[in-house]
Amino acid sequence: MARLPGGLPVWRGRRLLGTDEAGPAAGAPPPALPAVDAAHHAALHSVVLDALKFADVGAPPSVHLGGSATVRFRGGALVIGLPLAWGLSADQLRVLLTHELALPASRHPDLVRGLLDARHRTPAGEKAAARHARLLAATEPLLAEAEQVRDAAAITAAGGGLSAVEDAARALLKAAAIHAAFSAFAAAPLASGTMSAFNTGSLPTTGPIRAEDLHAGWRLRLSRWGAPTADVDREELAGHHPGLAEELRAPADGPLVTLDPDAAHIDELGPAALRTLAAEVLPSGPGEPWVRLADLPVEAYLPDVERRARQYVEAVHEVLGRTPDGRDELAGTLLRRPVDVERARRGLPAAADSEPPPWMGAALLAVVVEYTLLRKGWRREHPLLPRRLVAPDSDAVLDLNELVRSDPGALRTHLG
Secondary structure, three states: OOEOOOOOEHHHHHHHHOOOOOOOOOOOOOOOOOEOEOOEOHHHHHHHHHHHHHHOOOOOOEEEEEOOOOEEEEOOEEEEEHHHHHHOOHHHHHHHHHHHHOOOOOOOHHHHHHHHHHOOOOOOOHHHHHHHHHHHHHOHHHHHHHHHHHHHHHHHHOOOOHHHHHHHHHHHHHHHHHHHHHHHHHHOOOOOOOOOOOOOOOOOOOOOOOEOOHHHHHHHHHHHOOOOOOOOOHHHHHHHOHHHHHHHHOOOOOOOOOOOOOOOOOOOOOHHHHHHHHHHHOOOOOOOOOEOHHHOOHHHHHHHHHHHHHHHHHHHHHHHOOOOOHHHHHHHHHHHOHHHHHHHHOOOOOOOOOOOOOOHHHHHHHHHHHHHHHHOOOEEOOOOOOOEEEOOOOOOEEEHHHHHHHOHHHHHHHOO
C-alpha cells in the first residue's frame, strides 16, 4: 500500500483532501496581485530562484507579492508578503522561502503539499469543521516529518554548520515577529504603543481603517517611529520547529521588526498596486470607501491621545491623593514618580521604591503635552507619527520625542 511521509496511506490522503492529486485550486491569489518575475522585482525573483534550488522543488506557476506578512504556496502560486520582503535581509528571506517550499521526499509531492496547505483552511460550517478536524489529526505525522525536513533545508540555505542553525532560527523568528507586528498595525494603525523604549503600555482602542496606503504607512512607521507592540510566543514557535527549537528559545539580539538594509530591492509600487495589497489584508464592508492614512484629520487620532492623557492625569490624582496644584505639580509628579503613576494607571498597588528608566517620566509627560497641543489646534506631522507636531499655520515640526531624550524639562513649557 502506497504511503505518504508520516505513514498516511495515499488513498486516505486523497479522500481527506477531497480532490485529485493536483490539489485544490482554492486559495490562489487574485490576478491583480503584483507579479514577481525577471521583469518585475528582479532582486526578489532571484531570491526565489535560490530558494527553489535549496528546497529542491520545481518552480511554481506564478510568484506574487502579497499584502499580509506571510509566505504561502496555494493553488500553484507562491505569494510573498511585502512586509516580509522589507523586513528580512535577502539571505533571511531565502531561508524562509526555502523552509516554506521544502517537502519530504515522496512520489506524490502535490498531494503532500495539498494536505499541508489544507491544514491552514478555515472551515465554514459544522460539517466542514468536523472534516477539517479529521484532516488535522490524520496529517499530524506528515506535518511533523515535513517540519524536520523544512528545518534542515532552512539550515542548508543559511550556509550549513553551527552558525547556520542560529541564522536560520533568526530568520524564522524575525518572520514571526514581523507577522505579529504588522497584524497589530493593520488592526489598529493609529494606536500609539510601540516596541521602542518609549512604549508606555497603551492599549489600542482604534480599529482597522480601510487605508489604501497601509503598506506605505507601515514603512513610514518603521522608519520614523517603531513597530507596534506585538509578542511572539517563543515556546509555540519552537514547538513547530524541532530542528531549531533551542535556538528559537534563546534571547534575541537587537530589534526583530525593522526595515532591513540588506533586503532584496522591491520596485516602486504604484497606488493601484498598494491598494490591491491593502485589500488583501483589510476587512471591508459594503460600499466602504478607501481613505489615505496620510490625509486623516486630527479627529481620527485625537480620541486615543485623549484617552491616554486622561489616564495619566487621573493616575497623578490617585498618586497624590488629591488634585495637583496646577500644571507644574502635574508635570513634576509625572517626571519624578513615573513608576507610581504607571502602576496607578494600570490599577496596581504601589510598589517599593524602584529606579525608573531615565526616559520614563518624560515619555508619560509627552503624552499629556501632545493632547494639550492637539486641543490648541496643532496636528501631527503625519497621523502615524505620535508626538511629532506642527503648529497652526506653520510647517515647523516640534518633536516631543526628541525633547524626551534631550530636554525633558522643556516639555513643561508646552503645558501652559
